[in-house]
Amino acid sequence: MVDIFYRNNGMILVSQSETDLAGLRLEDVVWIDLFAPEGEEKRAVEKFLGVEIQSRATAEEIESSSRFKETDTAIFANTNFLMPGPEEYSMEAVSFTLVEGVLTTLRDVPLRSFTELQRKMMAIPRLFPNGYWVFVSILDQRVDLDADMIELMSKEIAQYSKRVNQKEDINEDFLLDINQLQENTMIVRENIVDKQRLITNLTKSDKLPPQLDVRFNVLQQDIASLINHTNFSFERLEYLQDTVLGIINLDQNNIMKVFTFVSLLLMPPTLVASFYGMNVHLPFEGWHWAWLAILGFMVLLFAAVWFFFKNRKML
Numbered sequence: 001m002v003d004i005f006y007r008n009n010g011m012i013l014v015s016q017s018e019t020d021l022a023g024l025r026l027e028d029v030v031w032i033d034l035f036a037p038e039g040e041e042k043r044a045v046e047k048f049l050g051v052e053i054q055s056r057a058t059a060e061e062i063e064s065s066s067r068f069k070e071t072d073t074a075i076f077a078n079t080n081f082l083m084p085g086p087e088e089y090s091m092e093a094v095s096f097t098l099v100e101g102v103l104t105t106l107r108d109v110p111l112r113s114f115t116e117l118q119r120k121m122m123a124i125p126r127l128f129p130n131g132y133w134v135f136v137s138i139l140d141q142r143v144d145l146d147a148d149m150i151e152l153m154s155k156e157i158a159q160y161s162k163r164v165n166q167k168e169d170i171n172e173d174f175l176l177d178i179n180q181l182q183e184n185t186m187i188v189r190e191n192i193v194d195k196q197r198l199i200t201n202l203t204k205s206d207k208l209p210p211q212l213d214v215r216f217n218v219l220q221q222d223i224a225s226l227i228n229h230t231n232f233s234f235e236r237l238e239y240l241q242d243t244v245l246g247i248i249n250l251d252q253n254n255i256m257k258v259f260t261f262v263s264l265l266l267m268p269p270t271l272v273a274s275f276y277g278m279n280v281h282l283p284f285e286g287w288h289w290a291w292l293a294i295l296g297f298m299v300l301l302f303a304a305v306w307f308f309f310k311n312r313k314m315l
Helices: 018-023 039-049 056-060 112-123 131-165 172-203 210-276 290-311
Strands: 002-008 011-015 029-035 068-070 074-084 089-099 102-107
Touching: 002 018, 002 039, 002 112, 011 112, 018 039, 029 039, 029 112, 029 131, 039 102, 068 172, 074 131, 074 172, 089 131, 089 172, 102 131, 112 131, 131 172, 131 210, 172 210, 210 290
Parallel strands: 029 102
Antiparallel strands: 002 011, 002 029, 068 074, 074 089, 089 102
16 A cells, blocks of 8 residues: 655645656655555655665664665665554564655554654645655654653553552562563663664754754654653562562461461470370370370470460561
8 A cells, every 4th residue: 555645736635546656746745655565566666766665674674774774865764663562562663765855654554653644744734845844753753652652651550569559469460460561661662762773863864954953852852751761660660570579478488487387386296196106105004084184285385385486576
């Protein structure tokens, strides 16, 4: 699927056929959005731009040379867009190509930031004179969405903290949930750092309009703030994890303490009972009330052990 946004009489129109590129000039086109394109669509766009669009395999590589590349006529940039799921997050690669003010995007998944921006372009075309402005607007909306996800994660961490303070359902599943939240936090941070590297490389390019310097500076400040926030969230999760482990270990120690104390209480009476279970001559043998005396002695030993530990405040 291809969406071609171009200017016509002060308005931005959209075409969904690659054959329309033959009747358009390069300076009239603002944005070409390739969403899971077919081979013919991609080849038609490459012919129109005069450059080869990077493949998905190249967009997913992590080397700096693959994430950003600049030639005499074009800028190639790749970054990841975070996709929240029911339990864990995933990152989808998006490739950007800028040629003479025309932005071309290549993606395989639907993205809310793209859809919202396309509606805004149609409603307020004066805000998007060329593809550079579209590009920075995409990054701006993406950073805002990342900030919203970080805020939701912070609220979730606060809920976990409240459950820990109330000792509510502190078990193995709770610990696994915290671990999953840690994984999500690391993915979010990795995604934001990737944006930071991209914007840093972009600001070094002389092809970008100077009017965008202010917006890029604001984006860099926002990203730095988000990175600090994710670092704080991760440290808070580590503290929660240590607290939960401490509570679980304390509960296990209390259980072992009870079992150990019961064993110690029963040890002296068991010793007496084992003596009188032997087939030898022992005191009180033959007495009619011997069992009562032995039972009383066992109870006395039991009470003595209890008093000993109680007096030493070991209970």
